Amino acid sequence: MGKSIEFRFKGGSADNQQLPIEYMINLLSNIKDLTYLIAALDQGIQFNERLRTSKQIKDNYLIKCELPEKGSYAQKISFEYVGREDLFQTADKSFERIEDTLEFIVDGNEPKIVHAFPNIKARSKILSHIRQAMPPLDSDFYIEMPKENKVINSRAIQKNITTIIDRTHAIVEEHMTVITGRLIRIDFAEKKIVIIYPSNGRALDCFYNEDIEDMLLDNRRQLVQITGMVEFDENYQPKKITDAVSIQDIDLSPIEFDYIDCGDKKLRFKNRLVLTPKLDDSVQLYTISYPKFKLESFAYTRQEMTEGIKSDLIVLWEEYAKATDEELTEGALELKNSLLSDIEELPNA
Numbered sequence: 001m002g003k004s005i006e007f008r009f010k011g012g013s014a015d016n017q018q019l020p021i022e023y024m025i026n027l028l029s030n031i032k033d034l035t036y037l038i039a040a041l042d043q044g045i046q047f048n049e050r051l052r053t054s055k056q057i058k059d060n061y062l063i064k065c066e067l068p069e070k071g072s073y074a075q076k077i078s079f080e081y082v083g084r085e086d087l088f089q090t091a092d093k094s095f096e097r098i099e100d101t102l103e104f105i106v107d108g109n110e111p112k113i114v115h116a117f118p119n120i121k122a123r124s125k126i127l128s129h130i131r132q133a134m135p136p137l138d139s140d141f142y143i144e145m146p147k148e149n150k151v152i153n154s155r156a157i158q159k160n161i162t163t164i165i166d167r168t169h170a171i172v173e174e175h176m177t178v179i180t181g182r183l184i185r186i187d188f189a190e191k192k193i194v195i196i197y198p199s200n201g202r203a204l205d206c207f208y209n210e211d212i213e214d215m216l217l218d219n220r221r222q223l224v225q226i227t228g229m230v231e232f233d234e235n236y237q238p239k240k241i242t243d244a245v246s247i248q249d250i251d252l253s254p255i256e257f258d259y260i261d262c263g264d265k266k267l268r269f270k271n272r273l274v275l276t277p278k279l280d281d282s283v284q285l286y287t288i289s290y291p292k293f294k295l296e297s298f299a300y301t302r303q304e305m306t307e308g309i310k311s312d313l314i315v316l317w318e319e320y321a322k323a324t325d326e327e328l329t330e331g332a333l334e335l336k337n338s339l340l341s342d343i344e345e346l347p348n349a
Contacts, residue, residue: 004066004078005031005099005145012140014073023135024075027143030133031077031098032063034126038101039094041122099147105130106156110164121243124168131161169245176245177230178300179204179238180284182223186216193247195224197238198283206241216247223250223283225301251302252277255288259346260310266348267317273342277305292338317343 007027009019039061066076097116104112105127117123134154135141143154181195181204193206193216206226208216216224228244255275259268277286280298286305287298295312299305320332321339328336 004076005095006074006076008144008146009073009075009135009141010144011142014141017068017073019073019141023139023141026135027075027133028065028077030129034098034129034133035061035063035094037122037126037129038097041117041119042094042097099145099152101126102130102145102152102157103147103150105161105164106152108160108164110167113164120168124165127161127165127168130157131165134158176227177238178225178227178284179230179241180223180225180250180279183216188213193224195226200237202237202239204238204241206244206247208244208247223279224248225250227301248301250279252279255302255306255309257310260313261348262314264348266346267313267343268346270342270344275309277302292342294335317345 009023013019036058064078066078068075101113101116104110104116113123113127117126134143134157137155137158145152145154179195179197181197183193183195184203185194187193191208193208195204195206196202197204206228208228225246225248226241226244227246228241230238231240231242233239253276255277257269257273257275259266275288275290277288279285280287285298285300286302287296288305288309289296293313293316295309295316297305297308297312299308316335317339320328320336321343323332323336325333325336
C-alpha cells in the first residue's frame with residue numbers, strides 16, 4: 001500500500017526539465033523527515049528531547065523517489081508503509097496530513113495548524129521542514145502541488161510560513177529560560193553540548209539543533225548563553241536543558257549610542273555614550289553601571305540590556321531633564337544638569 005505526492009518544479013531552467021541540485025536535495029531530505037515526524041505523531045510514538053525519529057518508523061516507511069516526468073520538472077515522491085497491517089490506514093492518513101498542512105499554510109489558517117499539531121515543539125519542527133523544502137520566495141523556481149481540484153503553490157507557502165513560524169517561536173520562548181555556562185564538550189552526533197553551571201559547578205547536558213553548530217565551533221570552552229527548556233531539580237537548580245532555540249557567546253564589548261530614537265524626536269549624545277557591560281557574581285546577568293546618569297541596569301541577554309538602557313534613558317530625560325528646577329531635589333537637579341550637558345533633543349527627520 002502506498003501514496004504519493006507530486007511536486008512540479010516551475011520557473012527558471014525547470015521549464016526545460018533541468019534543476020539546480022540543491023533544490024532537489026532540499027525537497028527530498030525535508031519531505032523525508034517531515035513524513036517520519038508526522039507518521040510518528042499519528043502513531044503516538046514518543047520522541048526524545050531532540051525530536052529524533054525512532055528506528056521503528058524508519059524501518060516501517062519506505063520513501064521512494066520516482067522518475068521525473070515532463071511538464072516543467074515534475075517529481076513524484078511515493079510513501080509506502082511496510083509495517084503492521086493494522087496501521088496501514090494510519091499511514092495513509094499521515095500522508096494526507098502533509099497535503100492538508102500545506103493547504104492550511106497557503107490559506108493562512110493558523111488555528112487549523114495548531115489543532116492538527118498541538119505539540120508545539122513538533123509543530124515548530126514541521127513548519128521548519130516545510131519552509132526548508134520549498135524554494136525561497138525570491139527564487140526563479142517554485143513548486144506546484146496538485147491536491148484534488150486545487151494546486152498548492154510554494155510561493156504562497158513561503159509568503160505565509162515565516163509569520164506562522166515566528167508566532168510559534170514566540171509562544172515557545174515564553175516558556176524558555178536563559179542559562180549561562182562554560183562550554184566544555186560538544187557531541188555533534190548527538191546534537192548535544194555540555195556546560196558547567198557556575199553557581200554550583202554542575203555539568204548540564206544541552207540538546208540543540210544543527211543550525212547553531214558554526215557558533216559552537218568558534219566558542220569551545222568559552223562562556224555561552226543558552227535559551228531553552230530547562231529541567232530543574234528539587235532545589236530549583238538546573239539539571240538539563242532541552243530544545244535549545246539559541247546558543248550565543250557572551251559579548252562584553254562596549255555598547256555605544258550616538259542617539260536614541262523616540263519616534264517623532266531623538267535624543268542625541270553630544271559625545272558618543274559608551275557603556276561597558278559586565279557579568280554579575282552569578283555569571284547569569286549582564287550588568288551596567290553609569291553613575292553620572294544614576295543608571296543601573298541588568299538583564300539576561302545583551303539585547304535586553306540594550307533595549308532596557310534606551311528605555312531607562314528616555315524615562316530619565318522626560319522625568320528629569322524636562323522638569324523645572326523647582327520640582328527637583330538637590331540630587332535630582334544634579335542628574336538633570338548631567339543629562340542636559342551630554343544630551344540634546346532634536347526632531348526626528
